[in-house]
Amino acid sequence: xxxxxxxxxxxxxxxxxxxxxxxxxxxxxxxxxxxxxxxxxxxxxxxxxxxxxxxxxxxxxxxxxxxxxxxxxxxxxxxxxxxxxxxxxxxxxxxxxxxxxxxxxxxxxxxxxxxxxxxxxxxxxxxxxxxxxxxxxxxxxxxxxxxxxxxxxxxxxxxxxxxxxxxxxxxxxxxxxxxxxxxxxxxxxxxxxxxxxxxxxxxxxxxxxxxxxxxxxxxxxxxxxxxxxxxxxxxxxxxxxxxxxxxxxxxxxxxxxxxxxxxxxxxxxxxxxxxxxxxxxxxxxxxxxxxxxxxxxxxxxxxxxxxxxxxxxxxxxxxxxxxxxxxxxxxxxxxxxxxxxxxxxxxxxxxxxxxxxxxxxxxxxxxxxxxxxxxxxxxxxxxxxxxxxxxxxxxxxxxxxxxxxxxxxxxxxxxxxxxxxxxxxxxxxxxxxxxxxxxxxxxxxxxxxxxxxxxxxxxxxxxxxxxxxxxxxxxxxxxxxxxxxxxxxxxxxxxxxxxxxxxxxxxxxxxxxxxxxxxxxxxxxxxxxxxxxxxxxxxxxxxxxxxxxxxxxxxxxxxxxxxxxxxxxxxxxxxxxxxxxxxxxxxxxxxxxxxxxxxxxxxxxxxxxxxxxxxxxxxxxxxxxxxxxxxxxxxxxxxxxxxxxxxxxxxxxxxxxxxxxxxxxxxxxxxxxxxxxxxxxxxxxxxxxxxxxxxxxxxxxxxxxxxxxxxxxxxxxxxxxxxxx
Amino acid sequence: xxxxxxxxxxxxxxxxxxxxxxxxxxxxxxxxxxxxxxxxxxxxxxxxxxxxxxxxxxxxxxxxxxxxxxxxxxxxxxxxxxxxxxxxxxxxxxxxxxxxxxxxxxxxxxxxxxxxxxxxxxxxxxxxxxxxxxxxxxxxxxxxxxxxxxxxxxx
Numbered sequence: 001x002x003x004x005x006x007x008x009x010x011x012x013x014x015x016x017x018x019x020x021x022x023x024x025x026x027x028x029x030x031x032x033x034x035x036x037x038x039x040x041x042x043x044x045x046x047x048x049x050x051x052x053x054x055x056x057x058x059x060x061x062x063x064x065x066x067x068x069x070x071x072x073x074x075x076x077x078x079x080x081x082x083x084x085x086x087x088x089x090x091x092x093x094x095x096x097x098x099x100x101x102x103x104x105x106x107x108x109x110x111x112x113x114x115x116x117x118x119x120x121x122x123x124x125x126x127x128x129x130x131x132x133x134x135x136x137x138x139x140x141x142x143x144x145x146x147x148x149x150x151x152x153x154x155x156x157x158x159x160x161x162x163x164x165x166x167x168x169x170x171x172x173x174x175x176x177x178x179x180x181x182x183x184x185x186x187x188x189x190x191x192x193x194x195x196x197x198x199x200x201x202x203x204x205x206x207x208x209x210x211x212x213x214x215x216x217x218x219x220x221x222x223x224x225x226x227x228x229x230x231x232x233x234x235x236x237x238x239x240x241x242x243x244x245x246x247x248x249x250x251x252x253x254x255x256x257x258x259x260x261x262x263x264x265x266x267x268x269x270x271x272x273x274x275x276x277x278x279x280x281x282x283x284x285x286x287x288x289x290x291x292x293x294x295x296x297x298x299x300x301x302x303x304x305x306x307x308x309x310x311x312x313x314x315x316x317x318x319x320x321x322x323x324x325x326x327x328x329x330x331x332x333x334x335x336x337x338x339x340x341x342x343x344x345x346x347x348x349x350x351x352x353x354x355x356x357x358x359x360x361x362x363x364x365x366x367x368x369x370x371x372x373x374x375x376x377x378x379x380x381x382x383x384x385x386x387x388x389x390x391x392x393x394x395x396x397x398x399x400x401x402x403x404x405x406x407x408x409x410x411x412x413x414x415x416x417x418x419x420x421x422x423x424x425x426x427x428x429x430x431x432x433x434x435x436x437x438x439x440x441x442x443x444x445x446x447x448x449x450x451x452x453x454x455x456x457x458x459x460x461x462x463x464x465x466x467x468x469x470x471x472x473x474x475x476x477x478x479x480x481x482x483x484x485x486x487x488x489x490x491x492x493x494x495x496x497x498x499x500x501x502x503x504x505x506x507x508x509x510x511x512x513x514x515x516x517x518x519x520x521x522x523x524x525x526x527x528x529x530x531x532x533x534x535x536x537x538x539x540x541x542x543x544x545x546x547x548x549x550x551x552x553x554x555x556x557x558x559x560x561x562x563x564x565x566x567x568x569x570x571x572x573x574x575x576x577x578x579x580x581x582x583x584x585x586x587x588x589x590x591x592x593x594x595x596x597x598x599x600x601x602x603x604x605x606x607x608x609x610x611x612x613x614x615x616x617x618x619x620x621x622x623x624x625x626x627x628x629x630x631x632x633x634x635x636x637x638x639x640x641x642x643x644x645x646x647x648x649x650x651x652x653x654x655x656x657x658x659x660x661x662x663x664x665x666x667x668x669x670x671x672x673x674x675x676x677x678x679x680x681x682x683x684x685x686x687x688x689x690x691x692x693x694x695x696x697x698x699x700x701x702x703x704x705x706x707x708x709x710x711x712x713x714x715x716x717x718x719x720x721x722x723x724x725x
Numbered sequence: 726x727x728x729x730x731x732x733x734x735x736x737x738x739x740x741x742x743x744x745x746x747x748x749x750x751x752x753x754x755x756x757x758x759x760x761x762x763x764x765x766x767x768x769x770x771x772x773x774x775x776x777x778x779x780x781x782x783x784x785x786x787x788x789x790x791x792x793x794x795x796x797x798x799x800x801x802x803x804x805x806x807x808x809x810x811x812x813x814x815x816x817x818x819x820x821x822x823x824x825x826x827x828x829x830x831x832x833x834x835x836x837x838x839x840x841x842x843x844x845x846x847x848x849x850x851x852x853x854x855x856x857x858x859x860x861x862x863x864x865x866x867x868x869x870x871x872x873x874x875x876x877x878x879x880x
Contacts, residue, residue: 469860470860470862471860471861472860472861472862474861475860475861478857478858478859478860479860481858482858514858517856517858521852521856533739533740533741533754534754536741536754537741537753537754537755540753548826548829548830551830552829552830552832555830555831555832556832559832683829686841687826687829690822690825690841690844691822692755693848694818694819694822695753695754695755695756696754696755697755697815697818697819697851698737698755698756698757698790698805698815699737699738699739699754699755699788700851700852700855701852701855701856702737702739702788702790703739704739704740704754705739705740708740709739709740709783709785709786710785711742711783711785712765712766712767712783712784712785713766714746714747714767715727715764715765715766715767715781716726716764716765717726717727717764718747718748719726719727720727720762720769721727721728721729721761721762722729722761722762722769722779722799
């Protein structure tokens with residue numbers, strides 16, 4: 001079929017030429033099987049342009065203005081508008097000439113153009129091949145470019161390097177020094193673009209070069225970068241943080257600690273908090289990148305806790321021994337007491353009694369409690385921080401638990417170790433920052449010791465939750481799982497301060513958490529009731545359930561019902577009774593009084609089910625026309641229309657909605673029609689949902705897959721191991 | 726090659742399987758299967774509701790649940806390793822569901838709704854026991870309550 005091949009290779013497109021009013025745009029058939037050069041030749045011919053080799057085609061979409069090459073030409077779509085432009089080679093040549101020999105303004109013009117086209121890979125390759133990059137580098141290095149020209153040169157450099165074709169190792173210290181000098185230059189007003197680019201260049205050198213990072217670290221100081229955080233330009237702030245992160249990431253442990261100390265100092269912290277977090281209005285698109293950089297910074301800072309977390313306490317080690325002693329001192333030595341008492345008590349052998357009160361697992365030698373990693377000695381550090389800084393809370397917790405009935409106590413030592421472990425897990429301490437991460441906790445920028453501070457709030461929380469749950473020692477795991485929920489949910493709200501966090505966890509009581517869990521389970525159940533396998537199962541068992549409802553309805557009819565008679569002339573109430581024969585073939589009916597339940601034999605009039613044509617309800621009933629306005633509830637009326645047209649219908653008014661529903665359903669069932677009443681829907685739902693619940697008993701707590709599982713190819717053989725019995 | 730399991734396993738179907746392959750065992754979601762042997766992505770076994778019909782089904786439509794084995798060899802019976810009360814409630818609920826439908830057809834309206842209420846309580850109590858978020862005290866209290874409900878229904 002030639003037309004198909006034609007359609008797929010020949011596109012109808014338009015080609016225009018910018019800044020050339022005399023060149024009327026051409027509508028051409030673009031043949032994908034023809035080389036680009038011959039297509040360009042034809043275009044040039046039509047416009048009377050000499051030297052077709054000097055021209056190339058470009059896309060003209062707002063997000064894509066790249067040159068069209070043999071590689072990307074398949075991106076052209078039917079109806080595209082393309083541009084005929086100067087070819088990359090010619091453009092490079094023109095630009096290089098202007099940079100080398102042009103006037104200042106020509107140079108700036110050329111660089112401006114260069115900075116935009118450099119993002120096109122085709123152009124960049126051509127430019128780099130013609131030694132353009134080296135020229136840009138040396139002119140930056142020697143300070144030949146100034147002002148606007150410098151800005152475009154730096155942007156160009158960033159764009160060219162961004163293609164990843166050239167290694168960052170080509171840069172010399174001289175270039176780095178120059179770039180650093182632009183960053184450090186705080187005196188005169190530089191174009192923000194210059195600083196943006198320079199920060200980004202330095203970040204890339206630190207991250208991507210194989211040895212120049214130490215030079216950058218030496219040249220640039222963290223404080224000078226910090227000052228850029230106060231810049232009102234969002235990109236500068238972001239790039240400055242990114243550069244700090246890069247230096248942090250590449251530094252060794254000692255250097256890291258120094259950097260962290262600078263960053264955690266109140267002054268710097270406040271700058272970060274005020275400039276980047278408080279003023280971080282989420283309207284801007286760059287917020288995600290900034291959030292990522294703050295996340296990286298926080299991950300790196302928290303990462304400094306890792307060595308402590310992974311260090312076991314050694315029983316020979318003096319430092320940890322001292323810390324345990326101090327913990328004991330804060331708990332049991334009130335200010336009036338002197339050391340003498342501690343000594344005497346020690347002599348009386350109450351040391352292990354004290355350790356028991358402190359809730360250590362190992363009362364003889366509590367240092368063993370810090371043998372597990374994580375959390376190692378980090379737990380001890382945090383406990384001591386708590387004891388020192390929140391002495392009142394600390395003694396309250398220790399004393400309260402040590403005088404409780406044994407199985408109700410919440411041992412401080414043991415629970416603290418587990419809590420620290422939990423916090424390390426929640427904050428992913430020790431994990432390298434991920435490429436996508438954006439979650440940071442603003443409150444961590446508000447304190448010198450954020451992790452320790454978090455622990456102090458959470459250990460109080462743990463004790464409160466323990467009490468709320470009226471937990472015993474064996475419930476520890478459950479308490480911890482509730483505490484985990486409390487902490488993660490409170491942190492997820494991104495509280496801006498520790499006070500806000502404290503407030504939030506206070507509100508998230510045990511009751512609140514169980515309520516939320518319940519809610520989520522209900523939501524999940526609702527979701528599951530719409531899950532595909534459940535819907536399939538429902539459809540499958542629905543016929544059985546409908547059969548049950550039908551049996552029930554026919555049962556109602558066989559049991560019979562007393563209806564009130566409505567007559568045109570108002571008289572004393574009269575009643576009649578209708579009953580279905582047990583073989584479901586005949587309706588028996590006759591008059592009765594208010595209380596009686598006549599038997600089948602007593603009802604003299606009969607109507608064969610086979611004679612019924614259909615059932616009509618409400619206003620459609622014949623008797624409703626006669627009795628208009630006399631019946632208070634016309635919606636409870638129904639009539640059996642008979643097949644023989646000359647015989648009048650059998651007209652009913654049900655005493656209530658349920659009987660109305662049961663009878664109309666029953667008659668429909670007899671006529672093999674669908675049951676349609678509200679009661680039918682309710683009964684179906686009640687029976688079906690209980691049935692499903694009972695069928696799923698063994699699957700309780702197991703997740704139903706969102707998507708149908710992939711059925712594997714059939715087994716290779718059917719030679720079963722076991723004989724089928 | 727079909728490789729026998731050292732000891733049988735129990736799985737619960739998490740999806741419906743039509744059984745439209747040679748020797749296939751159709752499964753409905755929630756159905757429990759005892760697994761005897763496996764071959765690649767397939768298991769062979771039987772549904773605990775009909776132990777004589779054996780067939781194969783994809784591993785991915787079931788989730789393996791911990792179980793205890795009574796007996797050995799082909800006559801071994803695997804049972805879910807749930808808490809005895811949890812199992813008892815499941816067993817009772819299955820039985821009641823049958824009787825409950827009968828109450829419906831017989832128009833025993835009052836008993837029908839009373840039983841439904843207790844069944845729902847048992848269902849949610851059983852779920853609470855299974856999620857394991859209750860403290861020991863709460864668990865003990867719930868157990869007593871559920872046992873009382875069971876006794877009520879069995880009367």
